Every structure is written in C-alpha cells, then in structure tokens.
Amino acid sequence: MGGTIKRLLLFDLFKGLAVTFKYNWRALYEARDGGNPNQAIYTEQYPLEPAKISERFRGAPRLNLDPETGGTLCIACDLCALACPVDCIEVGSIRREVREGDKVNKKKVLTTFIFDTSRCMFCNLCSEACPTDCLELTQSFELAVYHRSGFRWDREMLEKGIDYVRYDR
C-alpha cells in the first residue's frame, strides 16, 4: 500500500530532486573544507592555490644539509647510486685530507651529484639506502622544464630545492 502511494505521488522523482537541490544549496553557502569527505564542492583550483598532496607522495629529490654546520650530510658513500634501479644518480667524490679537531683524516668528500629526474621513477630506494638521511624525495611535484638538459639536476639545485611556483592564495 505504501509503495503504491509512493508510486502514485511520484515519490522517487521528488527524492532525486531533493538530492540535487541539497547539493546546489550547500554549494552556495558552505565553505570548502579539504578534509571533509562529504563536502559540497571538491574542485581544487590548482594553479591558483596549492594542490593538496597526500602524505606519502614522493616527488622531487633533495640533498639535505646539516642544520648546525650548513655543510652537506652526504658522505659520498655511493649507496644511493648502487640502489637506484634505473641508474639515474651519479656521485662524484675525491679523497682528501680533512681536519677534524686536532686530527687530520683522509676522507671521501662529495664534489658533484647528478640526479637525472627524467629517468627517475620515484621509487624511494635511494632515500632508503642513504645512511645519513641526506637524499630525500620531497612533496614537490612541479618538475616540468623547457629543455631536456633541465632534467639533469646538479648538486646546487638538489641542495636548494625548487621553489619557483608562486600561488595567488
């Protein structure tokens, strides 16, 4: 009986109309809320505002510096280059005498570090192999360049990171 009355009054049609109207109404007054899975508007206006990136996203590589001395953390052990499945890392080093306090030790010192982002598949194996937490894949993802040579990142780029994107809001 209830089903018959619902059919006679075209209940389903009005139910559908209520759903769409609810969304329309919420879109007009509700503020956008990134974390809410039931938000009224999902659109991200990406070039105008920063894109939301998930926590474990792996993007552009970076060579971390020692926060106290400002020198590099890299000990030129070459483990990252060995771990890399696509051979996109080249570590250049020399052996030279380094003064540490009173003693003078002979050590491997990092000279160049080439990271080819065009071949990198962002698997994070290099970062896991690094014994000093130096090499790390950051959340930055805007890697596009105008020429192929731009994909070869040298040590300076890797240490400074890329921050040429400016957002309006």
Add this chain to the structure above:
Amino acid sequence: MVAIMMMMTLLLTAPEWVAKLTGEKKPNTFWADTVIYPIIQILVVLFIVLTLVAYLVYLERKVSAFMQARLGPMRVGPWGLLQPAADGLKLLLKEDIIPLMADKGVFIIAPIITVVAALVVLSVVPWGPAWATIANINIGILFLMAVSSVSVLGLVLSGWSSNSKYSLLGALRSSAQMVSYEVGMGLSIMGALIFAKTLSMNGIIEAQNANHHLWFVFFQPLGFLIYIICALGETNRAPFDLPEAESELVAGYHTEYSGFRWALFFMAEYTAMIVTSAVAVTLYLGGWGLFGLETFIKDPTLSVIVGIVIFFLKVMALIYAAMWFRWTFPRYRYDQLMDLGWKWLIPAGLANIVLTGIWYALALPADQGGLFGFITHDASGYVMTGKGIVYFIVTGFLVTIPIVWMLLAAINRRSRDFNLHAQRQLQISLRRERLQKTAAAQPAE
C-alpha cells in the same frame, strides 16, 4: 528606385492617409505610436533577452556544477562572470565551416529560421503591465503557439541539409518529438483559457488579477503539470533531450554546425526556454501580479517596474526548475518518450478540458444553464464567489486529478505487455511450457 520613392512618400504622408481612412481627427502621433516607440521597445527587449540568454548558459553551467559538487566557470572575470562574453567572442571568431556536399543555401538559412521563430514571439510576451508589452494582440497565445512551432522547420532543414546521419536522425527525432508534444501543450492551455475567456496574453493576466488575485494554477493543477512537461519536451530539454542525445547522436541536428551558426541554435533554444516559461507564468502563475501587491502601489511607473520585476522573477524560477530537472532526471528512451506524449499527456489534456468544462458549466447560475451559481457574469467579466473559489480548487485538485489518473490507468493498463522485456519474458515462458510438454509426452527411459 521609383518604387522606393513612392514607398517613402507613402510612409511620410502616413498620418494623413491613416486619418483619411479611419476618418478620425487625431493629433499627429502616428510616427511616435507605431514606429519610434515600438522600435525602442523591440531594441530594449532584444538586448535584455539576448544578454539573459548568454547568462542563462552561464547559469546552467554553474547550476550543473554545483549539483555535481564542482565549481563551474571560475577563470574569466570574478566567479567566471565574463565567461559568456569570452564564449561569444570565441564563437564569432571561429572558422565558418560548411560541410562538403551539404545543401549550402538550406544549411545557411536553417539556423536563421529557428532563431527568428524564437525571437518573433517575444513581441507578444507580456513583460509587464501597461507600456511594458510590445504588442498586446487579442490572439496573443495563439500567435505564440503558431509562430514558435515554425522553429521545427529550421531543425528539420538543418538536419536534412547537413549531409550527416547524426544530424538527420537528430532532426527526425526532434521533429517527431516537437510535433507530438505541441499537441499536449495546446490541449493543456485550454483549461486555463476556459477561465480566462480570452486569448490575449495581457487579458489572461488581468483575468487572474480580477479574480481575487488567484492564479489559474490553483484551478488547473493538472493543466499546469501537463504544460510544464510538454514545455520541457518542446524545448528539447532533459529529460526529453533525445534530439541531442550525446551518447547516440553526437550532438543531434546541429552536429555539423560550428561557430556563429551553432550559436544561433543555442540562442534559439534558450530563448524558447524563456518564452515557454513566460507563457507558463502568464497562464498559470498570474503574470506580473503577486496576490494584489500592485494595488498598493499608486505611482503608475513604479507599478509597471514592480510588475516587470515580479514577472522576471517568476520566469527565472521556472527556468531554474527546468535546469534542476535537467541535472536530476535521466533521459527517456525514444519509445518511452512517445508513450508519455501520446498515451499519457494527450489523453490527460483532453480529459482536463472536458472535466474543467463540466465543472465550469455546473458552476454557472441556473438561468445560464448551470447548477450552483458560483459564477456570475456582468459587463466587465465574470465574478467568482468565495464558495466558487473553494469549489474550483477542490474540483481541480481532488476530483479532476484522481479521475484523470484512473482514466490514464485504464488507457495504459496493457502497455506493459508490449515492451521489449515483457515480450522476451513471454517467449521464454512459452518455450519453457513447450519443453515441459514435450518432456512429459516422452516416456521416461
């Protein structure tokens, strides 16, 4: 040259020969009354309607976006408000493509026919009281129905001349659909015209205002419902947008059109939406009246402006409803569309006319052949008593709708037997019976 000169002299001396023909002694206001003022009205209405059409496209995109949890156009101007201008510019600058082997003349003239048929009817739409209407002709609604149906011709010609199967199929569907739904539309407005007793658009609104400011939708709920459904079908809007079904026909009759010609079709579609909404407002929703609000405004100019605003708001509410339906309901299948048109809306429209006529005749006073005397006629028109209002509302909602519903159920009682699924099920059951019979006839081994 000579003919043009003669025409010019004829026009320039028009006040004289008009006065001679009519025999009236008038001040010389011929040019002001019949040329200058209408041209100003036409230009203002065209400007407003075409701007409105551009912004209806924007509104449609925004409404659809909001209903789908998106933002819609946001990049051109604040909140994308300049998007219509950018779209218009893009369409104007696009290459004008006429397909190979297309019938060039017909291809060019088809969108013009459609857009002219859509724009001409704007002249009889009652935008507001007094001076706000361009032409208050006494067959307004008839003129509107007749001229707006010409737009089907443009669609058919566009589909035929494009030399494309999608266009042709879309045009055929569109013509069949528009012709069928026009019948239901014509029948549905008759119920309201029984109460209005006039075909003039302004007259219909004035009849509603004179009748205790009660809109005809209260007396004609079924007529209003049929009209709205038929208007959606007539303007090719979802859920009846079969001529443009993307998944089947690419874009329907305007598949081969691009640039400005395509824009003309688009313009015609949205103008038709405005016009059908305006007719619904005129016939059923009291036009520029709002329960006697205009009687409180003494200044004539202000009352006209308030009337225009009220009419505009009602039209926009109906257009929003059409967009709301479009983004809520899925598209009908072609046979379902024809079913709805011919087996549901047309019988319902006919039954609505008959029943409304019976209720109206019964409500007349005894000396005019009626029974109850809820309506009294005098020189200015008819007057409905308080009992009459209750009588018509009760008959409209509680008597007409159930009777029509039962009638439709009786007409369509076996229509389910004819659909494809039922036919297949019937064949399967028949086959099963036959197999069981043969199995029973054979002796068990």
